[in-house]
Amino acid sequence: MSARNRRNTAAVTTAGAAALLTLCGAAATATAVPSSGGDAKGSAAMVAAAASAHTVTVPRGLTISDGTRHVLVNGKSIDFGTTVRDLAWNPSGSKAAFVDGHGDLIVSNPDGSHRVTVAANPGGQTWSHPTWQVTAADRANHIPAKNNLIFSAKIHGSTVLEGVKATSNHGKPTKISLNGDPGDGNVPQTENTWPNVGGNYGSAVYENTHTGEVYIRDDYLRQQGGALTKGSEPALSPDNEEVVFVRSVHGHDHLFVEDFGGSTHVVKDVTPSATADYTEPTWSPNGKTIAFRAPTGTYTITKTAHGFGKPVKVSSHTGLPAYRG
Numbered sequence: 001m002s003a004r005n006r007r008n009t010a011a012v013t014t015a016g017a018a019a020l021l022t023l024c025g026a027a028a029t030a031t032a033v034p035s036s037g038g039d040a041k042g043s044a045a046m047v048a049a050a051a052s053a054h055t056v057t058v059p060r061g062l063t064i065s066d067g068t069r070h071v072l073v074n075g076k077s078i079d080f081g082t083t084v085r086d087l088a089w090n091p092s093g094s095k096a097a098f099v100d101g102h103g104d105l106i107v108s109n110p111d112g113s114h115r116v117t118v119a120a121n122p123g124g125q126t127w128s129h130p131t132w133q134v135t136a137a138d139r140a141n142h143i144p145a146k147n148n149l150i151f152s153a154k155i156h157g158s159t160v161l162e163g164v165k166a167t168s169n170h171g172k173p174t175k176i177s178l179n180g181d182p183g184d185g186n187v188p189q190t191e192n193t194w195p196n197v198g199g200n201y202g203s204a205v206y207e208n209t210h211t212g213e214v215y216i217r218d219d220y221l222r223q224q225g226g227a228l229t230k231g232s233e234p235a236l237s238p239d240n241e242e243v244v245f246v247r248s249v250h251g252h253d254h255l256f257v258e259d260f261g262g263s264t265h266v267v268k269d270v271t272p273s274a275t276a277d278y279t280e281p282t283w284s285p286n287g288k289t290i291a292f293r294a295p296t297g298t299y300t301i302t303k304t305a306h307g308f309g310k311p312v313k314v315s316s317h318t319g320l321p322a323y324r325g
Helices: 003-009 040-050
Strands: 029-031 055-057 062-065 070-073 076-079 085-089 096-099 105-108 116-119 125-135 146-155 158-165 192-198 203-208 213-218 224-230 232-236 242-249 252-259 266-269 279-283 289-294 297-304 312-315 320-323
Touching: 062 085, 062 297, 062 312, 085 125, 085 320, 096 125, 105 146, 116 158, 125 192, 146 192, 158 192, 203 232, 203 242, 213 232, 213 242, 224 242, 224 252, 232 279, 242 279, 252 289, 279 320, 289 320
Parallel strands: 192 232
Antiparallel strands: 029 055, 062 070, 062 320, 070 076, 085 096, 096 105, 105 116, 125 146, 146 158, 192 203, 203 213, 213 224, 232 242, 242 252, 252 266, 279 289, 289 297, 297 312
């Protein structure tokens, strides 16, 4: 059975999801400004033109990290006291995980305080894109609760997925097992990157840079998976029913969504009018909105009765978007 078909037939139950923390502070505003100069020229300016030209409210809980020590949270800049790369939040929004300037995997409070080195980079490796795997215990199936960090590690030129307990202090990461579904053949063990975990079951999606495909891994009962579709930079929706990913169309990166919910698996371009590169998508906690990066800033698209609406610019700040809680 394929990874996609198995997702529709598996019967699983879990305890409730972790409660969301209340986010403090009023949402800030950002104005859509056309790009100036160069050849980002037409394309970037057209992105801005396609989005709202009015002052808009930064979605509550949206954060943007850009590789500096400052993280934009609800439109406000917070100094984390250290370099922050590839910031990700646990489901409750109570902890942040990121890679610091030394290449170490760090967990901190939402303001960057109380930093703990979950795993120290041994040197000669490049770690990136941590994602939280948080699940409740399932006593009926004898599955313990999970609170892990999964990330990409480039080691001696080969990229693999590794994991470590999020509560570790100088823990030792281990390689994530990747097994193909019966009849689907083996899945690639290297050149895997950009992991993202979603939902209550610990399932993950990731990209393989060699095959150019998005893969899914079920970490609930079978710990198996397989290829879904051509694409990169995937993110799994909170309900485990959809995956958003990037695919090139006529020279620009568009966002596509594959829906697992029905009897057929529909793959749809949700940014068909893109005239610039849309990258690094992420889902809001309620699964209604996708935030993403564009040359002129950070944008969102939101579900409507007929699919997804048009891109709206929510910040002139460019970086990796993520939702806190």
